[in-house]
Amino acid sequence: MSESTISVTLEVWRQPGTDAAGRFETYQLDGVSTDSSFLEMLDMLNQKLLTEGKEPVAFEHDCREGICGSCGFVINGNPHGPDRGTTVCQLHMRRFKSGAKLTLEPWRAKAFPVLRDLMVDRSAFDKIMAAGGYNSVNVGNAPDANSIPIGQDAASEAFDAAACIGCGACVAACKNASANLFTSAKIGHLAMLPQGQPERYTRTVAMLDMAEDLGFGACSWTQECEAACPKEISVKWISRAQRDYVKGRVVKGI
Amino acid sequence: MSWLKRTLSSSSGRKWLVALSGLGLILFLVIHLLGNLQIFLPDESFNEYAHHLHDGLLIVIGDVGLLVLFPLHIGLVIWLARENRKARGATGYKAPMTATKQKRSFARVLASKTTLYIGLVLLVFVAIHVWQFRLHHSEIGNLRGAILETLANPMWAIFYVLGSLATGWHVFHGFQAAFRSLGFTHNRFTPALVNLGTALALLFAIGFSSIALWIVIAQPHI
Ligand code: FES
Numbered sequence: 001m002s003e004s005t006i007s008v009t010l011e012v013w014r015q016p017g018t019d020a021a022g023r024f025e026t027y028q029l030d031g032v033s034t035d036s037s038f039l040e041m042l043d044m045l046n047q048k049l050l051t052e053g054k055e056p057v058a059f060e061h062d063c064r065e066g067i068c069g070s071c072g073f074v075i076n077g078n079p080h081g082p083d084r085g086t087t088v089c090q091l092h093m094r095r096f097k098s099g100a101k102l103t104l105e106p107w108r109a110k111a112f113p114v115l116r117d118l119m120v121d122r123s124a125f126d127k128i129m130a131a132g133g134y135n136s137v138n139v140g141n142a143p144d145a146n147s148i149p150i151g152q153d154a155a156s157e158a159f160d161a162a163a164c165i166g167c168g169a170c171v172a173a174c175k176n177a178s179a180n181l182f183t184s185a186k187i188g189h190l191a192m193l194p195q196g197q198p199e200r201y202t203r204t205v206a207m208l209d210m211a212e213d214l215g216f217g218a219c220s221w222t223q224e225c226e227a228a229c230p231k232e233i234s235v236k237w238i239s240r241a242q243r244d245y246v247k248g249r250v251v252k253g254i
Numbered sequence: 255m256s257w258l259k260r261t262l263s264s265s266s267g268r269k270w271l272v273a274l275s276g277l278g279l280i281l282f283l284v285i286h287l288l289g290n291l292q293i294f295l296p297d298e299s300f301n302e303y304a305h306h307l308h309d310g311l312l313i314v315i316g317d318v319g320l321l322v323l324f325p326l327h328i329g330l331v332i333w334l335a336r337e338n339r340k341a342r343g344a345t346g347y348k349a350p351m352t353a354t355k356q357k358r359s360f361a362r363v364l365a366s367k368t369t370l371y372i373g374l375v376l377l378v379f380v381a382i383h384v385w386q387f388r389l390h391h392s393e394i395g396n397l398r399g400a401i402l403e404t405l406a407n408p409m410w411a412i413f414y415v416l417g418s419l420a421t422g423w424h425v426f427h428g429f430q431a432a433f434r435s436l437g438f439t440h441n442r443f444t445p446a447l448v449n450l451g452t453a454l455a456l457l458f459a460i461g462f463s464s465i466a467l468w469i470v471i472a473q474p475h476i
Contacts (some may be wrong), residue, residue, distance in 0.1 A: 243437020
């Protein structure tokens with residue numbers, strides 16, 4: 001395939017710091033290779049801004065291969081852009097037509113304050129994890145593989161939830177800025193496995209309560225989170241976490 | 255009641271109670287529709303049904319049930335909705351959030367995002383409806399006649415058709431969402447429940463509005 005180039009108009013949220021006021025700035029960018037990734041296109045924009053003596057656009061990124069969960073912002077209303085099952089670092093400019101106008105905004109949630117431009121503080125997710133997203137029993141050295149037999153079905157279903165990279169797209173997509181998909185995926189993969197059983201209900205209650213305390217909303221079943229999730233994690237985990245939560249509260253008296 | 259306090263203290267617990275009360279209200283709607291459809295019967299059977307209902311235990315269970323379920327459902331939803339609204343933060347999105355990557359049908363996505371507001375419409379509808387045919391007609395001599403007379407007025411007929419459609423729309427999203435909130439999810443049964451919810455939504459929308467439409471169009475004799 002021959003390389004071609006396109007022009008795009010970018011409307012980018014610029015905010016110098018958490019407490020500073022933000023606003024949209026519009027940039028015109030020509031000669032963008034259709035083979036470049038979305039983040040490479042932003043690199044190109046930043047190069048241009050630097051040579052003009054302007055502040056580059058801050059955005060978070062690390063692996064650029066869709067596995068770390070660092071990247072992510074909203075493109076024309078869609079977290080991670082228009083494609084399903086992809087992070088913004090894996091989105092390519094061939095996806096857009098020349099002359100496209102793209103509005104880039106950071107994740108919007110009270111619990112995710114903007115640090116700068118398109119970068120938000122997602123440490124709220126760390127707090128949810130710290131509330132119970134682990135097993136507290138120290139098992140010493142790595143045990144023999146298969147010393148605890150786990151069926152293939154359970155293992156692969158647990159992996160579906162464990163595929164969550166914590167990017168925050170679920171929160172960004174939800175009309176309630178709910179962290180339920182993230183939280184329930186983290187609850188869910190441990191609930192599928194024998195190692196997760198002893199703390200199953202205390203974990204579920206603690207993590208969901210923490211998410212609420214941090215200011216994330218509740219679930220209205222609009223299912224936008226699942227559609228926005230780069231790992232396409234199912235909303236069934238929210239339902240399962242809900243079941244364990246109520247069981248924990250009502251039956252187990254937590 | 256400590257379990258109730260614990261449950262109410264969290265949004266997950268509140269969602270659970272919203273789901274339970276919602277399903278209770280749907281059960282009421284099924285019974286209500288079955289009763290109402292007797293208005294199509296020619297003679298006095300509707301009035302007899304109304305009399306039996308009012309003399310029996312069912313009306314007490316219904317009244318008490320509705321007095322508990324309705325305020326519970328609405329109150330908890332408003333409580334949740336206020337928190338949900340705050341969760342977005344001070345700055346919302348510029349790009350319209352109508353953008354979606356969902357593969358579900360347009361109607362389903364729309365229903366999931368509008369059910370809350372349709373619920374507020376229903377609140378007004380139900381208040382007028384209860385006043386009109388329950389409180390205002392505390393003496394139920396000829397309820398059928400009163401209904402036929404009211405709905406012969408096209409304005410009231412339209413009001414009731416819109417109310418019926420709103421009910422259907424609310425149930426269209428609410429029924430399946432309730433099971434999800436209760437923690438019920440299953441590869442095969444969840445799609446079946448989604449379909450059952452659609453069937454119930456159509457049943458309520460068509461069933462209730464058919465009464466108003468029949469009366470305003472056919473103008474049956476009282
Ligand atoms: S940069 Fe790692 S997932 Fe995008």
